[in-house]
Structures are given as C-alpha cells and as structure tokens.
Amino acid sequence: MSRLALPTVIALALALSACATSNPDVIGRHEAQRMSQVLDATVLSSRPVVVEGNQSGVGAVAGGVVGAISGGSVGGRREGQVAGVLGAVAGAVIGNAIERSTTRESAVEILLQLRNGERRSVVQAQGSEQFAPGEAVILVTTGGKTRVMRAPPVTAAPPAPAASH
CATH class of the missing domain: 2.40.50.840 (OB fold (Dihydrolipoamide Acetyltransferase, E2P))
Known part of the structure; x- marks a missing residue:
C-alpha cells in the first residue's frame, strides 16, 4: 500500500499546487463576464x-500521511509505531518543502x-x-x-x- 500511496499523494499535491497562479495570461473563472x-x-x-511558494499545509499533510504509512510498515509492532511517527514527521517536512518549491x-x-x-x-x-x-x-x-x-x-x-x- 505504501508504494502506491507515495506517488498518489505526490501527484495530488502537485496538482493542487498547480491550480494557483498569478500568470497574467491565465484568467480565473470568477473573473469571466x-x-x-x-x-x-x-x-x-x-x-x-x-x-x-505557498505553504498551505497540503504538502505537509500529504507527506506526513505517506511517511506514517511507510514507517508503520517497518519491523514489528513497537518498531513500526516509532518508525511511523518518525516517518510522519520527516514526510511532513519533506512534503512542505515540495509544496513550497513547486508553487514558487x-x-x-x-x-x-x-x-x-x-x-x-x-x-x-x-x-x-x-x-x-x-x-x-x-x-x-x-x-x-x-x-x-x-x-x-x-x-x-x-x-x-x-x-x-
């Protein structure tokens, strides 16, 4: 599951970040008529x-979820819990950085x-x-x-x- 979750969450974060632009050649739907x-x-x-770039939290949440899932699958129950928490924190930091750089x-x-x-x-x-x-x-x-x-x-x-x- 964690192998599928990472690409899905990254694709979702990139798609959401692509929605925001200040390009003068792109007119928002709310500006029409x-x-x-x-x-x-x-x-x-x-x-x-x-x-x-933006820091809306979408990247941090997505990265945290992926990190928690990935870390939770490591070792036994106790090791998986610790790795899940560490994975969630690391994923949130990385996800936030990805969101900032892709929306710059x-x-x-x-x-x-x-x-x-x-x-x-x-x-x-x-x-x-x-x-x-x-x-x-x-x-x-x-x-x-x-x-x-x-x-x-x-x-x-x-x-x-x-x-x-």
Whole structure:
C-alpha cells in the first residue's frame, strides 16, 4: 500500500499546487463576464523577481500521511509505531518543502506611472509580454487583482449620430 500511496499523494499535491497562479495570461473563472476597471499607464521600469511558494499545509499533510504509512510498515509492532511517527514527521517536512518549491514562480515587478502622475507597482508572473521603459500599458483590475497588459492601439471614436428634428 505504501508504494502506491507515495506517488498518489505526490501527484495530488502537485496538482493542487498547480491550480494557483498569478500568470497574467491565465484568467480565473470568477473573473469571466465581470466588468473590470482599466487605467492607462506608462512603464517606468521592470525587473525580474521571484514569488515565494505557498505553504498551505497540503504538502505537509500529504507527506506526513505517506511517511506514517511507510514507517508503520517497518519491523514489528513497537518498531513500526516509532518508525511511523518518525516517518510522519520527516514526510511532513519533506512534503512542505515540495509544496513550497513547486508553487514558487518567476515573476516581474513593473513600476508604472499613471496618466494623473501617480506611480504604482504591480508584481505578476512572467507572461507572454515583455515591458520596456516608456511603453504604453493598461492596468486591468478585477476583484481586487490587477494585471498589466500592453495597451491596444487607440482608434478614433465613431462620429456622434446626427440629431433629428
């Protein structure tokens, strides 16, 4: 059983950790069909950063369970109990470390200047766009989360309809 449990728990932990992302190219289901606030801005600078991984406890629990099962199968009853406890502790530590490392993301911090002169900073996972100083961008805010995107070309507004008498 312990041989099957380890791959299953690791796969589950990796699958759960893959659900969380700050990638600007991935839009959450809760963001669909919602009005967003859009602000124009100019990139002042950008730099690579790392977003620290999560420690939700899923990895620690999964590792602890696997360690306890694996350790519990060692030796006789008394040795199995001791090894099970030690396996659970070691598994929890290892599972926590795996969760942290698998949820760590390469990101970019973008320093921006809004049209009104205010300055803002946004950190987001590295997406498909690269940002250069002086480049026009838009800030899209939905549900308290903001992402930076390259500004689309500005088109002329359609003419106002003629007033009829």
